[in-house]
Amino acid sequence: MTRPRELFVPARISHVETYDPGEVRKVAFTLPETFEVDGRPVPIRDRMHPGSAFLVKPFGVRTQKYRRRMYTRSNCSDESPRVLETIINDTHKEKADTSPWWQTDDLVQRSRTGGSVDVCVNYDETRSELVVYQNTQTVDPTTLVLEADHEWRSMRIVAVALSTGITPFLAYVRYMKSRAFGGTADGHFSLIVSVKKPRQLMEHQALLDLSQEFPQHFSYHPVLTREWPEDWAHGKGRIVRVLTDEGQETRVNLAPLIALEPNLSQCHVRFCGNALAKDQLVLGLEQAQLAPLSFRCETW
Numbered sequence: 111m112t113r114p115r116e117l118f119v120p121a122r123i124s125h126v127e128t129y130d131p132g133e134v135r136k137v138a139f140t141l142p143e144t145f146e147v148d149g150r151p152v153p154i155r156d157r158m159h160p161g162s163a164f165l166v167k168p169f170g171v172r173t174q175k176y177r178r179r180m181y182t183r184s185n186c187s188d189e190s191p192r193v194l195e196t197i198i199n200d201t202h203k204e205k206a207d208t209s210p211w212w213q214t215d216d217l218v219q220r221s222r223t224g225g226s227v228d229v230c231v232n233y234d235e236t237r238s239e240l241v242v243y244q245n246t247q248t249v250d251p252t253t254l255v256l257e258a259d260h261e262w263r264s265m266r267i268v269a270v271a272l273s274t275g276i277t278p279f280l281a282y283v284r285y286m287k288s289r290a291f292g293g294t295a296d297g298h299f300s301l302i303v304s305v306k307k308p309r310q311l312m313e314h315q316a317l318l319d320l321s322q323e324f325p326q327h328f329s330y331h332p333v334l335t336r337e338w339p340e341d342w343a344h345g346k347g348r349i350v351r352v353l354t355d356e357g358q359e360t361r362v363n364l365a366p367l368i369a370l371e372p373n374l375s376q377c378h379v380r381f382c383g384n385a386l387a388k389d390q391l392v393l394g395l396e397q398a399q400l401a402p403l404s405f406r407c408e409t410w
């Protein structure tokens with residue numbers, strides 16, 4: 111089978127919102143309705159699944175080159191076709207390249223002056239259309255693509271998101287909301303979001319409102335790990351606590367997580383965040399002899 115022809119289309123930087131200066135930003139790119147290929151305008155179709163990632167070329171501040179990077183989409187193709195939204199953090203890693211660029215004034219300046227970022231699309235010559243690239247459509251333990259409608263409607267899902275790991279689950283929430291969270295089906299989606307400080311909370315009020323609008327289908331548990339206001343009524347401190355004595359085996363205390371979701375073994379657990387935290391969660395589940403109905407995760 112021949113691989114589809116890959117093209118990069120300039121998408122206008124249509125939204126930049128800073129949650130925590132220098133640390134976390136929401137960005138959105140708007141693709142045109144058509145793009146010229148071989149001298150002809152070809153329509154751009156957006157069929158991305160909730161939980162999948164798109165591919166763009168941000169600027170690398172370390173390498174001084176445009177690089178290829180993937181970002182999980184936080185909105186939905188059916189509600190916002192060709193508007194790709196995501197949330198990006200500075201990794202602060204020694205070799206960090208593009209992640210600090212997203213936090214710069216350069217990005218804001220580009221968005222104010224109609225600037226664009228190149229977004230990957232695949233050219234389907236037989237159907238004469240360009241299709242927004244998505245990294246995967248496969249539902250398996252190493253992806254977070256949402257299950258089919260007839261499945262998630264009756265699943266009890268607990269999603270644990272660390273910082274920008276909320277992106278796939280924001281897409282879930284928006285997708286599920288547009289389908290009334292499955293209506294009369296008995297599914298439930300519980301979103302646990304852990305960030306360091308209040309200003310890093312993403313879509314906080316909208317998620318609180320939604321949990322009140324659909325209490326039978328959706329709950330939201332924001333957790334602050336480093337700073338919280340005096341009147342903070344939600345979780346405080348790490349939800350997965352690692353206890354290591356010198357020379358002893360690592361013990362993981364999941365009590366704060368279990369306090370939020372007592373029936374983990376009756377739920378489908380999803381995780382998005384860093385690899386170390388994922389390993390700690392998996393170890394904690396093993397040590398507590400809690401086997402969720404299924405476990406799927408992505409780490410970046």
Ligand SMILES: Cc1cc2nc3c(=O)[nH]c(=O)nc-3n(C[C@H](O)[C@H](O)[C@H](O)COP(=O)(O)OP(=O)(O)OC[C@H]3O[C@@H](n4cnc5c(N)ncnc54)[C@H](O)[C@@H]3O)c2cc1C
Nearest residue numbers: 163179180181182197198199205206207208209274277410
């Ligand atoms: C499916 C997926 C979804 C993601 N979603 C998000 C999201 O929603 N939000 C978010 O903030 N981040 C997301 N990420 C992470 C994001 O793509 C970047 O990796 C991250 O922002 C760090 O980028 P960076 O350029 O600073 O550093 P890195 O990507 O860690 O790169 C650091 C250095 O490693 C080199 N390098 C990177 N990749 C390779 C490679 N494959 N081979 C060789 N060298 C390499 C680079 O050239 C650079 O010098 C996602 C990643 C994946 C895979």
